[in-house]
Amino acid sequence: NAGVTQTPKFQVLKTxxxxxxxxxxxxxxxxxxxxxxxxxMGLRLIHYSVGAGITDQGEVxxxxxxxxxxxxxxxxxxxxxxxxxxxxxxxxxxPELAGTSYNEQFFGPGTRLTVL
Amino acid sequence: QKEVExxxxxxxxxxGAIVSLNCTYSNSAFQYFMWYRQYxxxxxxxxxxxxxxxxxxxxxFTAQVDKSSKYISLFIRDSQPSDSATYLCAMAYNNAxxxxxxxxxxxxxxxx
Numbered sequence: 001n002a003g004v005t006q007t008p009k010f011q012v013l014k015t016x017x018x019x020x021x022x023x024x025x026x027x028x029x030x031x032x033x034x035x036x037x038x039x040x041m042g043l044r045l046i047h048y049s050v051g052a053g054i055t056d057q058g059e060v061x062x063x064x065x066x067x068x069x070x071x072x073x074x075x076x077x078x079x080x081x082x083x084x085x086x087x088x089x090x091x092x093x094x095p096e097l098a099g100t101s102y103n104e105q106f107f108g109p110g111t112r113l114t115v116l
Numbered sequence: 117q118k119e120v121e122x123x124x125x126x127x128x129x130x131x132g133a134i135v136s137l138n139c140t141y142s143n144s145a146f147q148y149f150m151w152y153r154q155y156x157x158x159x160x161x162x163x164x165x166x167x168x169x170x171x172x173x174x175x176x177f178t179a180q181v182d183k184s185s186k187y188i189s190l191f192i193r194d195s196q197p198s199d200s201a202t203y204l205c206a207m208a209y210n211n212a213x214x215x216x217x218x219x220x221x222x223x224x225x226x227x228x
Contacts (some may be wrong), residue, residue, distance in 0.1 A: 004159075031214050040124055042204060042218030043160070058215070090159050094214055103214060107159030 002026050004108035006091050012114045013081040021076040021111050023091030030096045031103070032074040036060065036087040037110075043090060049074055050096075081115045088112050119143050122205055122219030131228050135192040139205035139219045142186065146207040146217070149181050151190045154202045154221065163203075164190070195226045 007022045033048035045058030049068040065077040089111045094103040122139045152160035164179045172179045178191040206216040
């Protein structure tokens with residue numbers, strides 16, 4: 001199993017450009033999510049998905065779009081990049097949406113994005 | 117005020133020392149308490165999780181939760197240079213265990 005994979009590892013954009021950060025998992029996990037990590041801020045939830053065709057917003061969704069057409073893939077789109085979106089982006093997956101129990105989330109290696 | 121506060125460090129200790137890492141939180145609705153370890157330029161990986169209050173031990177690591185004080189701790193015994201990393205606490209509500217609220221992380225350096 002490759003686990004959670006993310007591409008690209010690094011990206012530099014100019015303000016206003018668009019791009020898609022790719023995330024894929026081969027563990028047949030239903031739940032997938034995107035976080036951004038900024039210095040001193042920990043990780044903050046951007047969007048999440050509880051299964052193919054179902055997505056919802058997290059804590060910091062503005063400026064980002066997601067879709068989930070397959071169980072394996074959960075791309076994150078920046079429609080018009082801004083310097084405030086300079087960050088490290090992590091994708092995570094877990095077996096299912098936790099109810100009264102905790103399901104471990106598995107994180108990818110991250111994408112380092114700089115917006116000039 | 118952030119929901120979860122964590123001293124950013126860095127915390128530098130000699131090899132073999134006992135390390136104490138802590139987080140405080142403001143929302144009493146949190147029920148799941150996790151500790152993640154993140155090596156430089158890598159994704160976080162789960163170390164331990166605890167449901168509600170109490171202690172949990174796994175090898176050299178012990179997690180403690182004090183819900184009355186809204187305070188959680190991670191203790192590392194016999195620390196090793198390989199423990200050098202950033203440690204992130206995370207919390208979640210009941211019935212929403214996937215939606216994590218993270219602290220800012222504490223950078224730990226264990227010197228040989």
